[in-house]
Amino acid sequence: MADDAPTPSPPATPAGLVxxxxxxxxxxxxxxxxxLLGVHNLSLAEDVAQEAMLRAMRHWSMGGVxxxxxxxxxxxxxxxxxxxxxxxRMSGAKETDLVTHFEITAPTPAIAVENxxxxxxxxxxLLFMCCHPxxxxxxxxxxxxxxxxxxxxxxxxxxxxxxxxxxxxxxxxTKQRIADAGLGCEIPEGEDLAPRLDGVLGxxxxxxxxxxxxxxxERLLREELCEEAVRLTSLLVSHPAGRTPRAHALLALMLxxxxxxxxRLDAQGDLLRLDEQDRSKWDRxxxxxxxxxLGEAAQGNELSEYHLQAGIAAIHxxxxxAAATDWVRILRHYDELNRLKPSPVVALNRAVAVANVHxxxxxxxxxxxxxxxxxxxxxxxxxxVLGELHWRARQxxxxxxxxRQALKLAQVGPEQLYLSRMLERSLQEKQQxxxxxxx
Amino acid sequence: MENPTxxxxxxxxxxxxxxxxxxxxxxxxRQEVVTRWNDWFEGLLAQGKALEGQPxxxxxxxxxxxxxxxxxxxxxxxxxxxxxxxxxxxxxGIDEAVxxxxxxxxxxxxxxxxxxxxxxxxxxxxxxxxxxRSTQEVSAG
Numbered sequence: 001m002a003d004d005a006p007t008p009s010p011p012a013t014p015a016g017l018v019x020x021x022x023x024x025x026x027x028x029x030x031x032x033x034x035x036l037l038g039v040h041n042l043s044l045a046e047d048v049a050q051e052a053m054l055r056a057m058r059h060w061s062m063g064g065v066x067x068x069x070x071x072x073x074x075x076x077x078x079x080x081x082x083x084x085x086x087x088x089r090m091s092g093a094k095e096t097d098l099v100t101h102f103e104i105t106a107p108t109p110a111i112a113v114e115n116x117x118x119x120x121x122x123x124x125x126l127l128f129m130c131c132h133p134x135x136x137x138x139x140x141x142x143x144x145x146x147x148x149x150x151x152x153x154x155x156x157x158x159x160x161x162x163x164x165x166x167x168x169x170x171x172x173x174t175k176q177r178i179a180d181a182g183l184g185c186e187i188p189e190g191e192d193l194a195p196r197l198d199g200v201l202g203x204x205x206x207x208x209x210x211x212x213x214x215x216x217x218e219r220l221l222r223e224e225l226c227e228e229a230v231r232l233t234s235l236l237v238s239h240p241a242g243r244t245p246r247a248h249a250l251l252a253l254m255l256x257x258x259x260x261x262x263x264r265l266d267a268q269g270d271l272l273r274l275d276e277q278d279r280s281k282w283d284r285x286x287x288x289x290x291x292x293x294l295g296e297a298a299q300g301n302e303l304s305e306y307h308l309q310a311g312i313a314a315i316h317x318x319x320x321x322a323a324a325t326d327w328v329r330i331l332r333h334y335d336e337l338n339r340l341k342p343s344p345v346v347a348l349n350r351a352v353a354v355a356n357v358h359x360x361x362x363x364x365x366x367x368x369x370x371x372x373x374x375x376x377x378x379x380x381x382x383x384x385v386l387g388e389l390h391w392r393a394r395q396x397x398x399x400x401x402x403x404r405q406a407l408k409l410a411q412v413g414p415e416q417l418y419l420s421r422m423l424e425r426s427l428q429e430k431q432q433x434x435x436x437x438x439x
Numbered sequence: 440m441e442n443p444t445x446x447x448x449x450x451x452x453x454x455x456x457x458x459x460x461x462x463x464x465x466x467x468x469r470q471e472v473v474t475r476w477n478d479w480f481e482g483l484l485a486q487g488k489a490l491e492g493q494p495x496x497x498x499x500x501x502x503x504x505x506x507x508x509x510x511x512x513x514x515x516x517x518x519x520x521x522x523x524x525x526x527x528x529x530x531x532g533i534d535e536a537v538x539x540x541x542x543x544x545x546x547x548x549x550x551x552x553x554x555x556x557x558x559x560x561x562x563x564x565x566x567x568x569x570x571x572r573s574t575q576e577v578s579a580g
Contacts, residue, residue: 023467
């Protein structure tokens with residue numbers, strides 16, 4: 001057999017592959033290959049990683065998975081990169097670097113240990129590149145999913161309800177932009193760091209939200225977007241450059257939110273409201289990790305929007321049941337959030353807290369007073385919240401109208417099911433209630 | 440289970456398993472193929488129905504002519520026809536061997552499997568040697 005396979009696998013117990021191995025390995029290879037080949041060879045790095053994956057697939061399908069699959073695949077990739085470089089007839093210096101790296105990393109299985117920090121730093125460099133301010137936020141998320149998380153174009157398209165061709169086109173444009181702008185691939189230092197870090201956090205937040213909003217696409221795939229966001233944010237806070245209070249706060253927010261995933265849907269795939277959820281299904285380990293991160297975030301005197309959102313999530317997660325939820329504190333957090341980062345969506349969420357503290361009419365008034373309310377009109381959430389508030393106020397006709405509007409705006413999936421259920425409830429009440437004659 | 444004396448050796452040859460079959464798969468799907476493929480093989484090993492299996496490098500030399508006068512770089516009539524790997528089975532008959540082949544997860548991706556009996560009375564003693572190989576040498580890197 002060629003020198004592709006550094007170690008013969010022991011026959012008795014074939015090694016398994018950890019979950020998402022191929023996906024994450026793709027991202028890891030991109031990091032190592034971009035470091036060696038340079039950002040201008042991003043596409044080459046992708047091709048090399050692809051080829052290495054296909055070879056691994058072929059060998060491991062028929063020959064079993066080697067004991068250190070990561071080392072195996074790195075070795076193959078480095079060989080391929082060396083060949084590709086030779087082919088490109090690039091400068092001698094680059095090639096020497098590569099050969100040196102190859103010789104250092106290839107021979108021993110210790111590579112995995114020796115490199116864990118290098119792997120992290122490679123990934124973070126790529127993360128900062130993907131989140132460069134010269135790339136549009138949406139494009140940053142897509143690029144990060146492709147390069148850093150090893151998602152296929154088809155998977156990204158499914159997650160974003162887009163077509164493969166559209167995603168492909170966007171990726172090509174983004175890479176062209178990176179090439180044109182001559183973007184580097186390094187972790188920023190000094191005064192550059194803070195603003196760039198903010199950009200990275202914003203993108204990770206976007207990635208998480210993309211997975212969190214249950215509005216469309218395949219549920220499982222979308223939860224994996226959240227998993228990736230958590231993975232990358234964890235990686236970030238493990239590096240001195242990323243270990244800031246707001247990064248910890250963002251990670252806390254993600255973990256605490258993700259802890260409730262197991263209870264978001266009922267057995268029929270129907271969306272459940274927070275007060276309907278079976279809290280025993282919440283992931284205690286994630287809550288613990290989240291609270292720990294929130295503690296880390298409290299070091300120093302910084303208070304970011306992530307702190308406040310994580311704080312709200314923590315109040316929900318630590319309430320023994322829905323009735324015991326400390327809505328007064330939640331409302332205080334929303335007030336603060338509205339001052340720090342005012343937006344119609346924050347105001348809408350605040351109105352839900354208002355309803356629980358001051359009653360439904362106060363909440364309806366608060367919604368009526370949202371300054372930028374027009375921007376919410378096309379958001380199904382506004383109408384879903386209005387439907388709920390009208391229902392609580394026993395205004396069943398208005399509730400039905402709002403739910404109908406929400407249903408029109410909600411995209412496929414559990415949300416529609418949920419809204420139909422709510423609409424039905426309002427309609428039944430409408431018929432039974434005193435207003436039935438009027439309807 | 441059949442009496443061992445009624446069992447015979449079969450070889451499954453895997454063809455058309457080139458990268459073009461898997462190029463379009465996502466990393467997750469690829470991982471699934473690898474896992475299912477290995478499960479198929481491990482299951483057979485555990486039942487004593489598979490003896491060994493191995494991938495073959497695609498690089499090849501074709502030797503021909505009297506005295507091996509012609510050595511060429513594996514010119515297959517068609518790349519897809521090249522044998523990419525094999526598995527040796529010890530089963531009750533060709534029907535069972537075919538049944539086993541039919542459960543192969545690679546078929547969904549265009550792979551073709553040729554099923555051939557290893558004849559026991561071969562003058563080269565292929566069968567004897569195949570049987571003599573311990574499973575220790577079997578699994579390929």
